[in-house]
Amino acid sequence: MPERLFIRLPEDPSCAPETTVPANTLTAFAVPARLRSAVAHVMAYEERFAQGDETVERVLPDGASRLLIVLQRGAATVHVAGARADAVLLAMGGHVHGLSVTLNLGALPALFGLPAKELAGLTVPWEDIVPRAHRHLAEQLAASDDDAARVRHLLASLQALQRPSDPxxxxxxxxxxxxxxxxxxxxxxxxxxxxxxxxxxxxxxxxxxxxxxxxxxxxxxxxxxxxxxxxxxxxxxxxxxxxxxxxxxxxxxxxxxxxxxxxxxxxxxxxxxxxxxxxxxxxxxxxxxxx
The missing domain is CATH 1.10.10.60 (Homeodomain-like)
Known part of the structure; x- marks a missing residue:
């Protein structure tokens, strides 16, 4: 199966110049000032593969925690991924669509009240770690008209979750x-x-x-x-x-x-x-x- 690279360093825009993912499949969104202490980068991705075509995407590690949103067949899933220090291999095929939110250092305890070590190397459902009032996010994202609206819903939820940072x-x-x-x-x-x-x-x-x-x-x-x-x-x-x-x-x-x-x-x-x-x-x- 063919393999391609995805790399992003903190100073890069949507991806690093070494990345071999088609650039036109990635869209970066601005992070509002009120969330810049928690959110480093927001990106949407969408790509359609020809029937029968598949590829593996090797994502090189940057040590960041993330929110990962997958949009498929009118539904959305939201996960929180802890930091890791190894490459992730993703099988890609069909219609691939979603959002990725890179979090800043210290954002996991500031947003979810959890020490970052508890999520290291793990990917957990959003619903498992947020208060009941915020568990409807996936439904909001699935019902949104476009990625810009989804990003607005997502950032609004993160803003509502923010708590004072530990000194x-x-x-x-x-x-x-x-x-x-x-x-x-x-x-x-x-x-x-x-x-x-x-x-x-x-x-x-x-x-x-x-x-x-x-x-x-x-x-x-x-x-x-x-x-x-x-x-x-x-x-x-x-x-x-x-x-x-x-x-x-x-x-x-x-x-x-x-x-x-x-x-x-x-x-x-x-x-x-x-x-x-x-x-x-x-x-x-x-x-x-x-x-």
Missing amino acids: SRHLVEHAARRLSDTGGGLSVRELAAELHIGERRVQQLFAANIGLTPGVWRRLQRLHGTLRLLRTARTARTAASPRWAEMALDAGYYDQSHLINEFRSLCGLTPQQLLQRAVSDSSNTGNGRFT
Whole structure:
């Protein structure tokens, strides 16, 4: 079965340039100011496959929690997906339609009153974790005329669920940003010292607000830093293979083997396989290319 890539880093619009999903199947929606503390990104997707055609979509991890809405045969299902650090493989075929809402760090406890660690790696029905008054969301979405109306209903529900954030959320946001800014180059011990708290407290903050350990979050940031390095390497234009040993050191890995093993663990692909798929599919989508 054919396979394609979906990648999105925080600074990307609907998707990353390496993505080989057709760009015209994705629509981004603006997040109102009142919800920007909880919601990072809202996207609708819709695609029709020819009868008998199927593909697998490999979604690379970004460490975020999400709301996932599937629209099918006049009905809607709403799920909340916790953070994870491995690639997700989605079988695609027929008429695929839905919404995806990427949540900010700390949004799960702020919206649902749950520590993020309780949902890590899980996908649970919306109805199982919201008050009774908000359990009719799926019916509202199914009855809406278009995706813009569905997004309005969804964001209104999230706004109604918002509660005051824990003061520690700002601390974990800063901690996560430091690990991202350094491309995972800052150790957890160094991070704790910089924040003037213990390593155990750092672990607790990440568990409550992100759902991943700081060590796993650090690995994801190093992966993302490597993807950014690949974008600037211009390998797609020159058709030359990157100097992986040098890139591994630049990205903060011990050596090339460490780089390859981390890509396999987090993406299910080696960096060379990822690069080849993104470049080889670029002519089909107009989107899958490294810039």
